[in-house]
Amino acid sequence: xxxxxxxxxxxxxxxxxxxxxxxxxxxxxxxxxxxxxxxxxxxxxxxxxxxxxxxxxxxxxxxxxxxxxxxxxxxxxxxxxxxxxxxxxxxxxxxxxxxxxxxxxxxxxxxxxxxxxxxxxxxxxxxxxxxxxxxxxxxxxxxxxxxxxxxxxxxxxxxxxxxxxxxxxxxxxxxxxxxxxxxxxxxxxxxxxxxxxxxxxxxxxxxxxxxxxxxxxxxxxxxxxxxxxxxxxxxxxxxxxxxxxxxxxxxxxxxxxxxxxxxxxxxxxxxxxxxxxxxxxxxxxxxxxxxxxxxxxxxxxxxxxxxxxxxxxxxxxxxxxxxxxxxxxxxxxxxxxxxxxxxxxxxxxxxxxxxxxxxxxxxxxxxxxxxxxxxxxxxxxxxxxxxxxxxxxxxxxxxxxxxxxxxxxxx
Ligand SMILES: C[S@@+](CC[C@H](N)C(=O)[O-])C[C@H]1O[C@@H](n2cnc3c(N)ncnc32)[C@H](O)[C@@H]1O
Numbered sequence: 323x324x325x326x327x328x329x330x331x332x333x334x335x336x337x338x339x340x341x342x343x344x345x346x347x348x349x350x351x352x353x354x355x356x357x358x359x360x361x362x363x364x365x366x367x368x369x370x371x372x373x374x375x376x377x378x379x380x381x382x383x384x385x386x387x388x389x390x391x392x393x394x395x396x397x398x399x400x401x402x403x404x405x406x407x408x409x410x411x412x413x414x415x416x417x418x419x420x421x422x423x424x425x426x427x428x429x430x431x432x433x434x435x436x437x438x439x440x441x442x443x444x445x446x447x448x449x450x451x452x453x454x455x456x457x458x459x460x461x462x463x464x465x466x467x468x469x470x471x472x473x474x475x476x477x478x479x480x481x482x483x484x485x486x487x488x489x490x491x492x493x494x495x496x497x498x499x500x501x502x503x504x505x506x507x508x509x510x511x512x513x514x515x516x517x518x519x520x521x522x523x524x525x526x527x528x529x530x531x532x533x534x535x536x537x538x539x540x541x542x543x544x545x546x547x548x549x550x551x552x553x554x555x556x557x558x559x560x561x562x563x564x565x566x567x568x569x570x571x572x573x574x575x576x577x578x579x580x581x582x583x584x585x586x587x588x589x590x591x592x593x594x595x596x597x598x599x600x601x602x603x604x605x606x607x608x609x610x611x612x613x614x615x616x617x618x619x620x621x622x623x624x625x626x627x628x629x630x631x632x633x634x635x636x637x638x639x640x641x642x643x644x645x646x647x648x649x650x651x652x653x654x655x656x657x658x659x660x661x662x663x664x665x666x667x668x669x670x671x672x673x674x675x676x677x678x679x680x681x682x683x684x685x686x687x688x689x690x691x692x693x694x695x696x697x698x699x700x701x702x703x704x705x706x707x708x709x710x711x712x713x714x715x716x717x718x719x720x721x722x723x724x725x726x727x728x729x730x731x732x733x
Contacts, residue, residue, distance in 0.1 A: 328451070328488040332609070335488055336445040343480050344439070352479075353435060356472040357656055361428055361663050363516035369670055370515070371420045372396060376507070390675040396421050397677065400687050408587050413502035423463040423508060424667060425691070428660045430465035430583060436648050437613055437709055438473045444643035446713060448578040448611050454494040457577045458522075459530055459602065460585030461498030464509045466615070467522045470494055470579070475520075494579075498525035499533070531594075534601045539571040576607050583615040592628050599632045606714040612638060614710040618647060626710055638712035647706045652699035661690075661698050668692035 328335070347353055372392050379387055399412075399421035406412045413419065441447040448454060454474070458467050474494050481489035500506050506525060513521050527533060543565060551561035580602060586592050592599075603612055614629055616622060630640065651657055668691055671677055682692055690696045 330488065332447075332449040333445045336442060336447055336449070339481075339486060339489060340442050340445065342484075343442070343477060346480050346484075347476055352476045354655060356476070357428070357432060357435075357659060360431060360468060360472075360516075361659050363512070364423065364427055365663060365666050367512050367515050368420055368424050368667055371417070372667075372671065372674075376417060376420055376504070388675075389671075390677070392417065393671045393675045393677055396424075397671075397682070397685055397687055400425065400691070401685070404688060407584070408591075410501055413504055416504075419463060419502065419504040419508035422505075423512070424663075427463050427465050427468075428656075428663060430462075431469045432656045433615065433648070433650075433707060434466045434469035434581075434583065435473060437615060438469065440644050440648065440709065441611065441613075441711070444641060444711075446611060446641055446644070446711070448609070449491060450578050450607075451491055453492060454579070455577045455607070456494050456496050456579045456581070457602070457605070458496070458498040458581040458583065460582065461500040461509065461522070461525055462502075462505050462584075463512065464496075464498065464522050466581045466583040467496045467498065468518075470581075471496060471518065471520050471522075493520050496520065496522040497577075498522060499527040499530050500525045501528055501530070530598055530602075533598050535575045535605050536601060539574050542574060543569075543571050575605050577605050578607050578610045580606060580610070580612045581615070582613070584617075586614055586625055586629060587616060587622075589625050589628070592625050596632060599629070600636055603633060603636045603638055603712070606638070608714060610714050611641075612710075612712040614708075614712075616708050618704055618706050618708045622708060626708065629710060633710075633712040638714050641711045641713050644709065644711040646709055648709050649706050650704055652697070652703060657698055664691045665694050 330338070373389055375387060375392050395415075395417040399415050399418045402409075402412045402415070403418070403421045403425045407422075413422070438447065448456075456467065456470055458464065458470075461467065471494065474491070478490060478493075481487075481491075498509075500509075506528075509525075510523050513523050546569060547558060547561045547565050550556070550565055551558050554561065554564070556564075606612060612633065614626070616625075633640065672692075688700075690698055690700060
């Protein structure tokens with residue numbers, strides 16, 4: 323409905339309204355309210371899982387499992403959640419998704435708000451009147467997707483309230499690629515429990531490795547040819563001509579915003595994923611953005627260089643206006659809320675189980691989680707995180723990825 327009123331490019335529109343939108347959010351405390359709601363929902367959900375188990379075992383099993391059992395399993399996963407996030411097998415542990423979300427969800431969510439604000443300030447925030455397609459690779463408990471959902475909701479509310487009709491856009495379609503069943507289950511139930519009607523509720527793909535969007539498109543085309551040949555009782559040659567005349571497959575699997583948040587963390591793995599990265603970057607719509615968010619420091623430099631090379635090779639350009647280093651804050655009001663979240667969960671655990679300080683120390687559970695006196699910032703806490711931003715801009719007709727075959731040539 324809104325698009326009939328838009329006479330300006332998104333870039334101009336965002337430039338025109340961005341400061342006012344940011345001021346409106348400050349005035350209304352929008353960001354903080356959304357952050358607090360997420361923190362409250364997370365507390366409720368984690369405590370629910372610690373009480374009856376993540377898969378409702380406590381309620382269903384004949385011998386009722388007790389919170390001590392669930393809390394011990396939860397605590398056992400905590401050290402790995404800090405030091406072993408790169409290992410996909412880690413997420414197979416019972417309660418790993420809950421432990422990961424408890425430690426990282428709020429921080430990653432608020433970092434992704436910072437990312438979206440950077441995109442807004444550079445006036446390159448992905449926009450679409452009808453169908454904003456978002457893909458989060460290595461979704462985990464979906465901190466980035468929850469941030470996207472809330473941020474665009476705020477933008478929508480602002481545009482509506484101020485009567486900026488062209489800025490009133492549709493709700494983003496949130497999609498992901500996530501290998502771990504525990505993570506997918508967490509995301510589904512958590513979205514449900516926190517009444518997030520826009521989800522995310524599911525991911526389209528489990529495995530990133532081997533994923534080729536070009537192949538998916540040609541598989542769809544082949545399946546349709548076979549169906550038409552059968553239904554029309556005709557030759558495959560004729561069915562091919564018919565399908566190519568009647569259908570387009572190029573529009574399948576297109577994204578306005580593609581996210582890699584703490585996913586591209588190992589050099590050898592990224593080197594092996596060249597084809598997958600090219601294919602995924604290739605699904606970007608005209609004007610779309612790829613963001614890569616992750617750690618900072620020398621260890622990551624070769625990884626980011628490899629990602630830059632792939633992006634350049636496929637015709638994406640890095641956006642110079644968007645800073646590549648974003649400071650981490652350990653003392654602002656959101657940081658205090660994260661600390662409060664840790665206090666709430668561990669106070670509950672200690673009040674409802676036999677778990678004591680000796681247990682926590684013996685299991686090497688980070689003190690900043692369970693000791694209210696300990697500050698969030700530790701000696702090893704990073705001062706900043708990295709943000710790479712690539713855009714597919716200008717001349718879509720010039721873009722022809724070699725690896726995607728004939729079906730993906732055009733926009
Ligand atoms: C470090 S977590 C990042 C989660 C989230 N994006 C964040 O920023 O907190 C990495 C996630 O990627 C998932 N993952 C690892 N290898 C994968 C693969 N080959 N395909 C899909 N997901 C994968 C893991 O299960 C895990 O949930």
